[in-house]
Amino acid sequence: MYDPIFADPRSLVLGAVTGLVFGFLLVRGGVTRYQVILGQFLLRDFTVLKVMGTAIVVGAVGIFAMRAWGMDIPVTVRSAQVYGNVLGGVIFGVGMTLLGYCPGTAVAAAGDGSRHALYGIVGGVFGAAIYAETHAWVNEKILRTADLGKITLFEVAHVSPWWVIAAMAAAAVIGFTLLERKERRSAAA
Amino acid sequence: MPDAPASHSGHWMTRGRWSPYVAGAGIGVLSWITFAFMGKGLGTSTTFVHVAGALEGIVARDHVESTGYYASAIVGKPIVDWQFALVVSLFFGALLAAKLSRSTFVEHVPALWSWRFGPSRTKRAIVAFAGGAILLYGARMAGGCTSGHAITGGLQLAVSSWSFLIAMFVAGIGMAFLLFGKAGRQHV
Numbered sequence: 001m002y003d004p005i006f007a008d009p010r011s012l013v014l015g016a017v018t019g020l021v022f023g024f025l026l027v028r029g030g031v032t033r034y035q036v037i038l039g040q041f042l043l044r045d046f047t048v049l050k051v052m053g054t055a056i057v058v059g060a061v062g063i064f065a066m067r068a069w070g071m072d073i074p075v076t077v078r079s080a081q082v083y084g085n086v087l088g089g090v091i092f093g094v095g096m097t098l099l100g101y102c103p104g105t106a107v108a109a110a111g112d113g114s115r116h117a118l119y120g121i122v123g124g125v126f127g128a129a130i131y132a133e134t135h136a137w138v139n140e141k142i143l144r145t146a147d148l149g150k151i152t153l154f155e156v157a158h159v160s161p162w163w164v165i166a167a168m169a170a171a172a173v174i175g176f177t178l179l180e181r182k183e184r185r186s187a188a189a
Numbered sequence: 190m191p192d193a194p195a196s197h198s199g200h201w202m203t204r205g206r207w208s209p210y211v212a213g214a215g216i217g218v219l220s221w222i223t224f225a226f227m228g229k230g231l232g233t234s235t236t237f238v239h240v241a242g243a244l245e246g247i248v249a250r251d252h253v254e255s256t257g258y259y260a261s262a263i264v265g266k267p268i269v270d271w272q273f274a275l276v277v278s279l280f281f282g283a284l285l286a287a288k289l290s291r292s293t294f295v296e297h298v299p300a301l302w303s304w305r306f307g308p309s310r311t312k313r314a315i316v317a318f319a320g321g322a323i324l325l326y327g328a329r330m331a332g333g334c335t336s337g338h339a340i341t342g343g344l345q346l347a348v349s350s351w352s353f354l355i356a357m358f359v360a361g362i363g364m365a366f367l368l369f370g371k372a373g374r375q376h377v
Contacts (some may be wrong), residue, residue, distance in 0.1 A: 002219075003265075004267050004268055005267060005268050005269055006268075006269045007269060007270040007271060007273075011227075011270060011271040012269065012270075012271065012274045012339070013274075014227050014271060014274075015227075015270070015271035015272060015273070015274030015275040015278070016274040016275070016277070016278040017276035017278075018219065018222075018223055018227070018231070018275050018278075018279045019274060019276060019277065019278030019279045019282055020279075020281060020282040020285065021215075021219055021282060022216065022219060022231060022275065022279055022282060022336075023278065023279035023280065023281065023282025023283040023284075023285075023286065024234070024282040024285060024286045025212050025215045025216050025281065025282075026212075026216075026279070026283060027220065027282075027283045027286035027287060028204075028205075028206060028207040028211075028212045028215075028286055029193070029206075029207065029209050029212030029213060029216075030206050030209060030212075031209075031212075032283055034296065034299040034301070034302070035299055035301060035377050036377075038288055038299075038301050038365055038369070038373075038377050039377035040312060040361075041361040041362050041364070041365030041366075041377055042365050042366065042369060042373055043211045043300065043362065043374075044374045044377050045377055047209045050210055050213060051209045051210075051212055051213040052213065052335070052340065052343075053213065054209070054210045054212075054213025054214050054216075054217065055208070055213040055214070055216035055217045055340050055344075056217070056340060056343040056344045057217070058213070058214045058216075058217025058218060058341070059216070059217035059218075059220040059340065059341075059344035060217075060344040060345070060346065061217075062218065062220070062221035063220065063221065063224055063344055063345065065222070066221065066225060070286075070376075071225060072228075073224050073225060074224065074227070074228050074229075074328060075344065075345065076230050076261060076341060076342075077342060077345050077347040077349070077350075078332040078333060078338070078342055078347060078349045078350065079300075079332070079349060080347070080348040080349040080352065081332065081349065082349075082352055083346075084330050084331055084353060085331050085332065085338075085349045085350075085352040085353045085356065086327065086329060086331075086333025086352050086353070086356040087327075087331075087356075088327045088329070088330030088353065088356075089327065089331050089352065089353040089354070089355070089356025089357040089360065090327070090356050090357070090359075090360040091323055091324075091326055091327030091330060091331075091360075092323075092327030092328050092331060092334065092353070092356075092357050092360070093327075093356065093357040093358065093359065093360025093361035093362075093363075094323055094327070094344060094360055094361075094364045095320045095321065095322070095323030095324030095325070095326070095327055096320070096324055096357070096361055097320070097360075097361050097364035097365050097368065098316055098317070098319060098320025098323065098324075098364070098368075099316075099317050099320030099321050099324055100299060100302075100317075100320070102324065102334050102335035102336075102366075103233045103234045103324065103325060103328060103334045103335070103336075104231075104233040104276070104279060104334065104336045105335070106321065106324075107233070107276055107277075107279040107280050108279045108280065108282065108283035109283070110280055110283070111216065111280040111282065111283030111284035111285075111286075111287065112280060112283045112284070112286070112287050112292070112294065113287060113292065113293075113294040113295045113296060113342040114296045115296060115297045116294075116296065116297060116298065116299070116310075116313050116317045117294065117317070119314040119315075119317040119318040119320060119321065120317040120318065120320055120321035120324070122321065123243070123262070123318035123319060123320065123321025123322040123324075123325075124237045124267070124317060124318065124321040124322065124324060124325040125237055125240045125241045125325070126231075126318075126321075126322045127237070127246060127321060127322035127323060127324060127325030127326040127329075128234075128237040128238045128240070128241040128325045128326075128329060129196035129241035129242075129244075130322065130326055131238075131258070131325065131326045131329040131330065132238060132241060132242065132245075132256055132258040132259050132262075132329075133256065135256075135257065135258035135329070136257055136258070138330055140247075142330070146350065147262065150347070150349075151347075151348045152345065152346045152347055152348060153346045153347075153348060153351060154346055156348060158347075161346060164346050165346070168345060176210070177215075188294075
């Protein structure tokens with residue numbers, strides 16, 4: 001299992017550069033702060049939704065445009081094991097509220113000065129180990145009981161992906177415009 | 190405000206906070222680059238499995254090799270791979286951002302937490318550890334985290350990722366109100 005320990009240098013350098021930019025953007029976006037993430041869950045500060053929503057819409061437009069132009073863009077969609085996705089998501093949401101970060105932002109938060117994030121990272125390794133030990137059971141009892149395969153929203157709806165992207169972009173533009181207006185009004189009040 | 194960004198003005202690279210839309214768009218564009226030139230989407234939580242398996246393997250190698258989940262994730266594959274390098278370097282990217290904006294931010298116990306559960310660092314550390322463990326357990330059951338599922342899967346319009354995203358937000362909101370109540374909104 002330790003053979004090899006390291007991947008090829010090219011992947012490591014590309015991964016490191018990606019992480020450097022990603023960590024930088026997370027800090028600049030404000031999402032490496034406990035108060036900002038809990039502010040989102042308490043529906044007081046919508047920074048997390050703004051960062052994630054914009055990332056998803058901008059990302060989707062580029063990825064589907066590059067596919068349409070015939071570029072070789074891999075499909076890395078994960079299987080819709082619906083019970084696992086939902087139950088895992090619920091467990092994840094509970095853990096994220098207790099820690100105040102998700103796995104990536106915990107590591108970035110540690111770089112941004114959050115000391116308690118470090119305990120969360122160590123806890124994360126522990127949680128991953130516990131999961132590895134219980135995966136066989138989880139797979140049998142939860143994951144495999146509702147596996148719809150690697151499906152996408154546009155395949156389910158039998159439409160072009162661009163309809164889904166357009167709807168998502170429209171929802172983001174309208175939603176964020178209304179949100180900004182509301183925030184300006186309550187800031188003025 | 191103790192956690193206010195260190196710098197609001199000056200060169201854009203040294204400004205502590207950008208518009209969340211600009212930062213979000215940047216992450217979206219970063220995804221284009223990783224997909225187009227590296228054949229991968231952003232992700233972090235698999236790396237926690239790599240670390241767990243590598244550490245467990247030091248004391249119980251046979252056990253790790255015979256555990257199915259580790260077998261498919263790390264046995265015969267490099268421990269330190271593209272994503273592992275990404276995760277380690279997340280720390281340094283964030284550190285660089287903090288240093289460039291001359292941030293002196295250090296947090297042992299966040300303000301909201303301290304208001305509700307007191308200033309004990311030990312108590313906060315225990316809950317942070319437990320929270321991290323629950324977080325990664327959920328991520329691995331769901332098949333990804335905020336980056337690997339919500340962003341990378343979300344932008345590919347995956348049913349799995351959107352199910353995860355909605356469940357995560359609903360549970361996070363419920364848990365936050367359970368822990369801090371409506372009064373907590375005055376402390377974030």
